[in-house]
Amino acid sequence: MKRLTVTGEACSGCRVCQLLCALVHFHDNNVKKGAIAVHGLFPAPGRYRVEVCDQCGECARVCPEEAIGLEDGAWRIDAKRCSGCGACVDACPSGVMFTHSDLVAPIKCDACGECVPFCSRGVLELAEEGNR
Amino acid sequence: MKDARHGYGGRVLRVDLARGTHRVEPLDPELARDYIGGRGFVAKILYDEVPVGCDPLGPENPLLVAAGPLSGTFLPCASKAHLGAKSPATGGYGDANVGGHLAMEMKHAGYDLFIIAGRADRPCYLVVDDDQVAVRDASHLWGKGSLATESALKRELGEDFQVATIGPAGENLVRFACITHDFGRQAGRAGIATVMGAKRLKAIAVRGSRGFPLADPGAVIRVGKEMYRQLFALPGFRDWTPYGTAGVTDWVNRVGAFPTRNFQTGFFEAHRDIGGKALRDRILVLDKGCFGCPIPCGKYSRVTIGSDEVYVEGPEYETVAMIGGDCCLGRIEEVAYVNAVMDDLGLDTISGGNVVAFALECFDRGIITRSDTEGRDLRFGDLESVLWLTRKIARREGIGDLLAQGVKEAAARLGGGSERFAIHVKGLEVSGYEPRYAAAMALAYMTCDVGAHHNRAWAITYDVAVGRDRVEGKAHRVIELQHLRPLFDMLGVCRFPWVEVEFEPSRYADIFAPVTGQRRSWEELLELSERVWNLTRMFWVRHVPGFGRSWDQAPPRWYEEPALSGPTQGKHLSRDTLERLLDDYYALRGWDARGLPTPEKLEQLGLGFTVPDLERARGAGT
Numbered sequence: 001m002k003r004l005t006v007t008g009e010a011c012s013g014c015r016v017c018q019l020l021c022a023l024v025h026f027h028d029n030n031v032k033k034g035a036i037a038v039h040g041l042f043p044a045p046g047r048y049r050v051e052v053c054d055q056c057g058e059c060a061r062v063c064p065e066e067a068i069g070l071e072d073g074a075w076r077i078d079a080k081r082c083s084g085c086g087a088c089v090d091a092c093p094s095g096v097m098f099t100h101s102d103l104v105a106p107i108k109c110d111a112c113g114e115c116v117p118f119c120s121r122g123v124l125e126l127a128e129e130g131n132r
Numbered sequence: 133m134k135d136a137r138h139g140y141g142g143r144v145l146r147v148d149l150a151r152g153t154h155r156v157e158p159l160d161p162e163l164a165r166d167y168i169g170g171r172g173f174v175a176k177i178l179y180d181e182v183p184v185g186c187d188p189l190g191p192e193n194p195l196l197v198a199a200g201p202l203s204g205t206f207l208p209c210a211s212k213a214h215l216g217a218k219s220p221a222t223g224g225y226g227d228a229n230v231g232g233h234l235a236m237e238m239k240h241a242g243y244d245l246f247i248i249a250g251r252a253d254r255p256c257y258l259v260v261d262d263d264q265v266a267v268r269d270a271s272h273l274w275g276k277g278s279l280a281t282e283s284a285l286k287r288e289l290g291e292d293f294q295v296a297t298i299g300p301a302g303e304n305l306v307r308f309a310c311i312t313h314d315f316g317r318q319a320g321r322a323g324i325a326t327v328m329g330a331k332r333l334k335a336i337a338v339r340g341s342r343g344f345p346l347a348d349p350g351a352v353i354r355v356g357k358e359m360y361r362q363l364f365a366l367p368g369f370r371d372w373t374p375y376g377t378a379g380v381t382d383w384v385n386r387v388g389a390f391p392t393r394n395f396q397t398g399f400f401e402a403h404r405d406i407g408g409k410a411l412r413d414r415i416l417v418l419d420k421g422c423f424g425c426p427i428p429c430g431k432y433s434r435v436t437i438g439s440d441e442v443y444v445e446g447p448e449y450e451t452v453a454m455i456g457g458d459c460c461l462g463r464i465e466e467v468a469y470v471n472a473v474m475d476d477l478g479l480d481t482i483s484g485g486n487v488v489a490f491a492l493e494c495f496d497r498g499i500i501t502r503s504d505t506e507g508r509d510l511r512f513g514d515l516e517s518v519l520w521l522t523r524k525i526a527r528r529e530g531i532g533d534l535l536a537q538g539v540k541e542a543a544a545r546l547g548g549g550s551e552r553f554a555i556h557v558k559g560l561e562v563s564g565y566e567p568r569y570a571a572a573m574a575l576a577y578m579t580c581d582v583g584a585h586h587n588r589a590w591a592i593t594y595d596v597a598v599g600r601d602r603v604e605g606k607a608h609r610v611i612e613l614q615h616l617r618p619l620f621d622m623l624g625v626c627r628f629p630w631v632e633v634e635f636e637p638s639r640y641a642d643i644f645a646p647v648t649g650q651r652r653s654w655e656e657l658l659e660l661s662e663r664v665w666n667l668t669r670m671f672w673v674r675h676v677p678g679f680g681r682s683w684d685q686a687p688p689r690w691y692e693e694p695a696l697s698g699p700t701q702g703k704h705l706s707r708d709t710l711e712r713l714l715d716d717y718y719a720l721r722g723w724d725a726r727g728l729p730t731p732e733k734l735e736q737l738g739l740g741f742t743v744p745d746l747e748r749a750r751g752a753g754t
Contacts, residue, residue, distance in 0.1 A: 012421035012428040015233070016360075019206050019424070022343070023353050029205050030240065030343025039291065042315035043279050043443040046417040046432045101341060118360050120369075120426030121419070 002073040002111035002128050003055040004036075010121040011048040013040055017115035017124060024114045025107075033100055035109040036124075050123060053096045053109035059088035067105075073128070074111035079104065138347040139201035139648035140164060141239040145265060147258060149331050150191060150250035152267045159244050165650075166738065168660055169200035170235075171621035173245050174216030174227050175667045179742070181247070184675060188220040188323070189305060189330040191251035197238070197296075197336065198245045200624020201648050202640065204236030204423065205346065206356035208363050209626035211235060211422035215319045217327040218675065221307045221483070221538055222559040222583045225671040226322035229587075229621055230296070231422030232314030234338065237294040241340025248333065255303075257335040259289065262342060270334040275300060277476035278312035285337050297335035298325045299478020301526040305329050306536040308483030308561065312475060316430060316445020317422065320480040322560060322582045347649030355643045359635075363426055368633035373419065375408025376429035377449035377632075382407055384453070384565065387596050388699030389573070391566045392457040393512055394489035395555045395689055398566040399698020402462030406452050410464040420445055422626065427633055437469045437515070444472035447481075450586075453564030454485025459492065460513035470518055477526035482585075483538065486561035488521045490539045490554060491531070499548040504531040552688045558583035568690040569703040570595040572606040575713045578684045579610065581668040589613035590631065601705055607716035619661040663737045666721075666729050670742040673728060673749045680727040681718075686710050 018034025026033050037051040053075075060068035060075050067081035068088065077088075082105035089097040089106050098107040113126035140159055147154045167176045174196050186192050196216045203210055213235035219226025238244070241262050248258065252267065255274040259266045273281050278299040285295045295313065302309035302325035309325035310318045319325070328334075346352050363369055372379060381403055384390045388398035404410065408431075415435050421428025430445045447455065447467045455474075456467045474481050494500040495510040502508065510517040524532025534542050539561055543554035555562045560583020567573035572591035577584040589610045598605060616637065620627040623644075629635035638654035645651045672679045691707045718725060722733035728750065731743050 010419065012419050012425070012430075014421045014423060014425045014428070015236075016206070016424055016426070020353070023206055023349060027349040028343050029346050029349065029352075030341070031236070032240065032341045032343070040315070043283070044434075046420075046434065046443050048418075118357070118426075120360075120364065121428075 001055055002113070002126060004052040004109055004111055004113070004116070005054075005125050005127050006050045006052055006123055007125055008123060009047055011038065011050050011123045012121050013038060013048045014120070016118050020115050020118055024112065033107055035096065035098060035107050036115065037096055051094050051096050052124070053111075054094065055111060056093065058091050058093060059097055059108065062087045062091040075108070076110050077105050077108050138345050139205070140169070141199065141241065141243045141344050143242050144245045144247065145243050145260065147246065147248045147265070147267065148250045149248065149252040149256060149267060149333060154265045164201070166660070167664065168622040168657070169244060170198050170203070170212065170214040170624045171227060171618055172660065172664050173198040174214050175225070175664045175671070177245070177247060178216055178218065178225065179667055179671050179674070182218050182675070186218055186675070188218045188223060188327065191249070191331070193218045193327055195248040195324070195327050195331060195333070196245065197234075199235035199238050200622055202644070203624030204239040204344070205647055206352055206424070207359050207625070207640070207643050208424060208426055208629050208635070209422065210424040210624065212621065212624045212626055213238065214621050214624070215311065215324045217324050219322040219582065220305070220326040220330070221323035224558060224583070224676055225581055225668040226324060227582060228311070228319035228321045228324045230311065230313050230317050230319035231425070231626055232317040233294045233423045234296055234313050235624055236423045237338045237340050239340065239344045240342060241338055242342050242344070246336070248331065251330065252332040255332050255334050257285070257337060258333060260336070260338045262340055273334045274303060278478050279315060279476050281335055282312065282315060285335055289337055290339065293337045293339045295335055295337045298328045299476055299526070301478040302326055302329035303334070304526065304528045304536070306479065306525060306528065307538045308480045308487065309478050310480040312478060314422070316420070316432065316475065318475070318480065320482060321585055325478060346647055348646040351646035352643065355646060359639050359643065360426060362639070363629055363633065363635050366633050366635060369427060372632050373427045374412055376431050378411050378431065378447060378452050379408035380449050381452050386699065387592070388695065389566045389570055389592055390457045391453050391562070391564055393460055394458060394493040394553060395562070395566050395687070396693070397696040397698055398568070398700045400457040400460070400462075403457065405462055406456035406464045406467050411447065414464055415468055417443070425626065427628060429628060433468050435465045435468045435472070437465065442469060442472035444468050444475060447471045450564045451481040451485070454482050454489070455518070458485050458489040459518050461515060461518060462513065466515045470515070470522065473519060473522055477522065479522065479526055482563045483561040484522065484525070486555055487525065487535050487539055487542070488518055490542065490550070491521050491535055492517060493553055494546060494550055497548070499546050499550050500531060506530070552692065555687045555689065556584055557686065558683055560584050562687065565592055566695070567592065568695060568705060569600050569700040571601055571603060571705055571709060571713055572610055574686055574690060574705060574710060575606055575610050575717060576613070578686055578710070578714065579614070579717060581665065588617055590617070601709060603709060603712050603716065606713055607720050610717065611720055614665055615658050615661040618664065619657055622661060622664065663739060666734060666737050666739055667742065669729055670734070670739065670745060674742070674745040677752065679749065681714065681725070684714055684727055
């Protein structure tokens with residue numbers, strides 16, 4: 001399995017991860033199509049909370065269309081089979097199945113790791129583990 | 133050029149606050165071609181649309197918010213929005229710049245420019261949510277601090293809205309009010325927030341989901357990644373970022389250019405207790421950055437004074453200089469606390485610190501007395517004095533009402549010789565460099581197009597390198613910087629990768645083509661920046677009767693009084709040196725000795741449409 005992880009609390013809120021994610025996956029300059037959540041906690045305590053998919057597979061378990069499958073070490077959505085019912089969005093324990101009005105299928109991290117080298121704060125890492 | 137679609141939101145939003153109506157127009161492709169974006173849009177629209185004789189606080193003065201073609205896309209520090217209006221601080225061209233996420237969000241909603249006209253009957257705020265635009269009642273927000281307003285609007289509308297707001301100082305029309313965005317970024321200078329206050333516009337909230345098209349997304353990803361990797365490899369990426377702008381405090385003191393005691397001297401004994409290291413070691417919570425920024429200069433901090441715990445983004449260098457040095461507060465905790473108070477009241481800490489320091493000196497010299505201060509003594513270095521003045525100014529109570537006009541106007545009314553130490557150019561208070569023995573930096577302040585601001589030409593390093601009172605080469609260097617630095621404001625990106633980390637600026641031209649589909653060399657872009665510089669000059673010529681050389685003058689303190697202490701003790705520039713600098717500057721710019729552009733220069737820069745205003749001014753002057 002591969003999964004994106006968040007280490008520490010040094011996120012500076014630049015959102016490069018979201019933008020690059022959207023550019024790579026959709027060729028769209030649109031941070032709203034990134035598969036990472038960055039929540040600002042201001043004025044206090046003055047931190048960003050970053051939420052990423054840990055590839056738990058709950059989305060696949062609840063999908064009535066069986067549109068989410070394990071492929072190349074991560075759970076991926078087959079957009080052709082997705083009906084856009086939103087069951088996975090509701091079921092996601094981390095709140096990281098995103099929707100956008102342009103798209104039927106939700107947006108989900110596929111652990112591609114593109115964002116990792118461009119996180120200047122070293123918050124994002126890609127963990128690769130043997131099949132559990 | 134076929135269209136202005138790639139790299140742009142593609143639309144202009146016009147709002148009329150008096151009627152509560154709005155209109156969406158396509159972005160004019162010629163405007164994009166000839167003025168690029170950001171500051172270029174602000175300069176052109178203000179020139180075209182502000183009527184002569186317009187009261188900066190009147191309904192006909194438009195408030196502009198502009199993004200650039202590189203804002204919000206994948207390259208380092210693509211965060212910048214540019215705001216503008218006829219300045220209530222100076223009566224001339226006014227603009228201010230802010231990072232955070234505002235420009236990105238505007239373009240995601242499909243807009244490059246907001247043009248906000250008129251004055252609302254009652255307090256209001258503007259909401260832009262993709263295609264839905266509304267002017268809503270803000271009576272529940274009026275009177276609230278900047279941070280509370282931003283929090284309230286995010287609760288009301290959603291945390292993914294980006295908010296720009298004024299505080300009570302802007303509502304009360306203090307001429308150096310600032311706009312706050314993203315819990316601590318400011319569009320601080322030239323009183324653009326005062327224009328918002330005059331319009332009864334408390335805040336602007338924007339959310340966009342559309343994104344915007346790139347000419348060649350694959351190439352943007354490739355070149356953008358190269359740019360990030362190049363930046364990561366520079367030594368400054370690791371060395372500069374921990375301390376941000378406040379890291380320069382030691383150096384500025386070492387060269388005796390740190391504004392201290394209302395610019396009486398250039399060295400502050402306690403500077404190590406207010407600089408970047410003190411900030412990081414004692415009060416830092418988080419390195420907070422703007423959109424796309426890998427070198428976050430926002431030093432988000434927490435301090436407790438008495439029983440009051442506050443959070444503040446900063447202090448950044450300018451605040452350290454103007455609240456720390458200029459008001460002589462010698463502990464980073466005190467500087468950060470005043471920073472938080474000014475931010476929440478919505479006061480620019482640069483002008484705010486300068487005005488407070490001016491008032492402290494007036495009290496020292498008996499020009500302001502206890503009869504003006506409710507019987508209290510005011511002293512440099514006294515936190516209570518600084519806070520008392522700050523709050524009086526924001527509320528415009530008593531002596532604060534006079535000081536709220538800025539040092540130029542306050543000195544004119546106070547008299548008593550205070551004009552000699554009112555530290556401003558064109559009515560805008562000088563920022564955090566004491567240039568009385570730094571010729572290029574002095575010239576930079578004298579000729580900056582919004583009044584005394586460092587950011588158009590931070591030339592002090594050149595003075596230190598080549599000889600501080602030398603005249604030769606200084607005007608050339610200042611002009612070069614006045615084209616280079618504001619170009620970043622046209623593109624919609626931050627200049628810090630270049631200024632602070634020595635990133636090669638022409639890389640922005642490399643990514644301009646895949647973003648916009650237009651190939652422009654860095655040299656061509658610099659020529660457009662020269663066009664904009666001359667256009668903002670012509671705004672002054674058009675709007676200010678008798679404008680010219682007499683407006684480009686330094687505060688007398690810089691040529692009349694030697695510095696009291698520190699590395700520049702006993703030094704100052706002569707009046708003659710300053711006049712020679714102006715002669716050189718005008719000649720190199722193709723302007724006449726009165727400081728007016730020549731018709732030939734304007735034609736050459738594609739500004740022929742401004743020549744009638746020039747002829748009118750010349751006719752009136754003879």
